[in-house]
Amino acid sequence: MKCRVCRERASIEIRRHHAVFCKEHFFDHMRRQVERTIHDYRMMAPDQRLLLGVSGGKDSLALWDILTDLGYEVDGVYIELGIGGEKGYSSSSRLLAEQFAKNRQLDLQVVDLADEYGFTIPEAAKETRRVACSVCGLSKRYVLNRIAHDRGYDVLVMGHNLDDEAATLMGNTLTWNMEYIGRQRPVLPATSRGLVRKVKPLLRIAERETAAYCVLKGIDYEVDECPLVGGNTGIRIKEWLNQMEAKRPGMKQQFLFGFLDRASDQFADAHQEEVELTDCTSCGQATTSGECAFCRLQVRMSDGG
Amino acid sequence: MKCRVCRERASIEIRRHHAVFCKEHFFDHMRRQVERTIHDYRMMAPDQRLLLGVSGGKDSLALWDILTDLGYEVDGVYIELGIGGEKGYSSSSRLLAEQFAKNRQLDLQVVDLADEYGFTIPEAAKETRRVACSVCGLSKRYVLNRIAHDRGYDVLVMGHNLDDEAATLMGNTLTWNMEYIGRQRPVLPATSRGLVRKVKPLLRIAERETAAYCVLKGIDYEVDECPLVGGNTGIRIKEWLNQMEAKRPGMKQQFLFGFLDRASDQFADAHQEEVELTDCTSCGQATTSGECAFCRLQVRMSDGG
Numbered sequence: 001m002k003c004r005v006c007r008e009r010a011s012i013e014i015r016r017h018h019a020v021f022c023k024e025h026f027f028d029h030m031r032r033q034v035e036r037t038i039h040d041y042r043m044m045a046p047d048q049r050l051l052l053g054v055s056g057g058k059d060s061l062a063l064w065d066i067l068t069d070l071g072y073e074v075d076g077v078y079i080e081l082g083i084g085g086e087k088g089y090s091s092s093s094r095l096l097a098e099q100f101a102k103n104r105q106l107d108l109q110v111v112d113l114a115d116e117y118g119f120t121i122p123e124a125a126k127e128t129r130r131v132a133c134s135v136c137g138l139s140k141r142y143v144l145n146r147i148a149h150d151r152g153y154d155v156l157v158m159g160h161n162l163d164d165e166a167a168t169l170m171g172n173t174l175t176w177n178m179e180y181i182g183r184q185r186p187v188l189p190a191t192s193r194g195l196v197r198k199v200k201p202l203l204r205i206a207e208r209e210t211a212a213y214c215v216l217k218g219i220d221y222e223v224d225e226c227p228l229v230g231g232n233t234g235i236r237i238k239e240w241l242n243q244m245e246a247k248r249p250g251m252k253q254q255f256l257f258g259f260l261d262r263a264s265d266q267f268a269d270a271h272q273e274e275v276e277l278t279d280c281t282s283c284g285q286a287t288t289s290g291e292c293a294f295c296r297l298q299v300r301m302s303d304g305g
Numbered sequence: 306m307k308c309r310v311c312r313e314r315a316s317i318e319i320r321r322h323h324a325v326f327c328k329e330h331f332f333d334h335m336r337r338q339v340e341r342t343i344h345d346y347r348m349m350a351p352d353q354r355l356l357l358g359v360s361g362g363k364d365s366l367a368l369w370d371i372l373t374d375l376g377y378e379v380d381g382v383y384i385e386l387g388i389g390g391e392k393g394y395s396s397s398s399r400l401l402a403e404q405f406a407k408n409r410q411l412d413l414q415v416v417d418l419a420d421e422y423g424f425t426i427p428e429a430a431k432e433t434r435r436v437a438c439s440v441c442g443l444s445k446r447y448v449l450n451r452i453a454h455d456r457g458y459d460v461l462v463m464g465h466n467l468d469d470e471a472a473t474l475m476g477n478t479l480t481w482n483m484e485y486i487g488r489q490r491p492v493l494p495a496t497s498r499g500l501v502r503k504v505k506p507l508l509r510i511a512e513r514e515t516a517a518y519c520v521l522k523g524i525d526y527e528v529d530e531c532p533l534v535g536g537n538t539g540i541r542i543k544e545w546l547n548q549m550e551a552k553r554p555g556m557k558q559q560f561l562f563g564f565l566d567r568a569s570d571q572f573a574d575a576h577q578e579e580v581e582l583t584d585c586t587s588c589g590q591a592t593t594s595g596e597c598a599f600c601r602l603q604v605r606m607s608d609g610g
Contacts, residue, residue: 174563
């Protein structure tokens with residue numbers, strides 16, 4: 001196989017684009033895809049203060065690398081979730097994120113959930129008897145927004161890729177959760193209630209491609225899956241979408257962008273009619289009513305501990 | 306396992322209803338589910354002239370049986386599609402439909418596609434190089450409506466079950482085909498352009514349940530799958546929905562009825578804005594523009610032959 005641009009030996013095939021690239025032209029392709037996504041959805045401008053949620057995984061590190069190459073100045077924030085003990089998942093991910101930032105002289109801010117809010121994710125999952133992914137998602141959304149808001153960032157940049165977004169959309173479509181479907185957009189605009197603008201520039205990039213990007217660029221990333229994930233519905237949905245994609249390359253992209261192009265407006269309307277935001281009575285951040293879910297979790301954890 | 310109604314030995318478990326039934330109470334359950342569906346969506350009244358599309362398979366024969374038990378007078382129409390030669394799929398299905406009607410002194414009308422319109426489904430698939438399911442669906446929709454309209458029926462009753470409808474919805478959602486999604490309703494009302502009211506009373510009944518119903522009631526039905534289906538996307542989608550259903554009983558029903566309850570109105574609006582019907586220039590039945598797809602197929606088949 002030869003690169004479709006330079007005819008040199010190819011490093012990767014991307015079936016849904018009917019494309020084969022050498023290393024350099026694959027990097028090029030990735031940058032162009034990200035640039036196009038940022039442009040199409042007017043995600044952000046280089047003069048804005050940008051904060052990237054960094055997990056130490058392939059997606060966030062590849063995105064940080066690409067955005068830097070594209071000329072954006074982006075700071076990162078790593079949330080220490082306390083998963084897997086002293087040499088476990090969280091500390092190894094953190095180390096990789098820190099190494100990446102140090103090598104490139106980028107600013108990585110670290111927030112320790114236990115230090116700042118008094119609990120780790122495994123503790124919260126145990127205490128609330130909820131699925132770990134649920135308390136983890138809630139906590140990350142809250143803390144990332146809080147940090148971005150309090151430290152004066154204009155845009156919170158997230159590393160969700162095509163596979164993530166397609167799987168989330170499928171999960172919400174299986175139950176026709178109109179509010180969640182309405183919220184699934186490439187850009188969530190800032191609100192007067194302190195929600196910072198949130199954008200997803202990896203929307204056109206598959207998981208496999210950020211992994212290949214990191215490997216070919218020599219970026220060390222956390223390859224292990226979070227040990228708390230264990231066979232949840234989201235993972236089954238991802239597996240199925242992968243099966244379908246193997247039979248019909250491009251199907252995942254068609255599903256996600258078909259939604260964004262043709263259907264999402266209808267859900268956004270339904271969503272906006274339903275949801276009125278107010279200030280959390282405890283922390284002051286946006287919530288749907290009373291005390292926000294994160295503050296309630298925090299109270300429960302301090303009562304329990 | 307014991308029947309949840311009478312505590313006699315059970316014949317079937319329906320996991321999504323957390324229910325176990327003996328034979329008689331399963332029949333009861335089936336009748337109540339169909340009755341409820343007819344009632345909830347105001348599908349039809351006993352004094353209307355009803356025509357059921359009969360394929361000889363489990364769904365249409367179970368539905369004919371249930372509707373008769375519920376006191377509806379329903380005629381049937383069988384379309385001879387010419388699949389599988391002289392002793393093949395179509396003739397064996399036809400025989401089973403005829404036997405069922407004869408045993409119960411019901412009126413089954415037979416329309417032979419080759420006699421009436423000059424081609425069989427295998428011939429049309431070959432000539433047009435289209436997937437057989439596509440020309441077959443088009444032809445059945447056309448002929449069933451034509452017969453119902455010309456012979457003065459008020460309602461065309463179809464045997465689509467929960468699995469069929471969930472798979473169709475999933476297929477259309479994967480591509481966000483707004484028009485097709487908008488058209489997927491339990492009742493398609495009659496139009497001034499000659500489209501007869503169309504209803505689907507098996508919406509709450511799974512495939513496995515119509516099969517069990519036929520077996521337990523001693524109804525002989527065509528158990529073979531159509532030989533032309535061969536691994537199409539619809540079948541892969543059904544398989545996946547079955548996998549998900551096994552992990553989360555009720556998921557299929559939640560997907561279909563979540564759509565009908567919360568989302569379908571939005572699509573119906575989108576659909577109605579887009580679609581203006583007109584009379585087919587050739588046969589006079591409703592179409593979106595010019596000559597309808599079936600008449601074009603017929604012309605092509607007579608040119609080709």
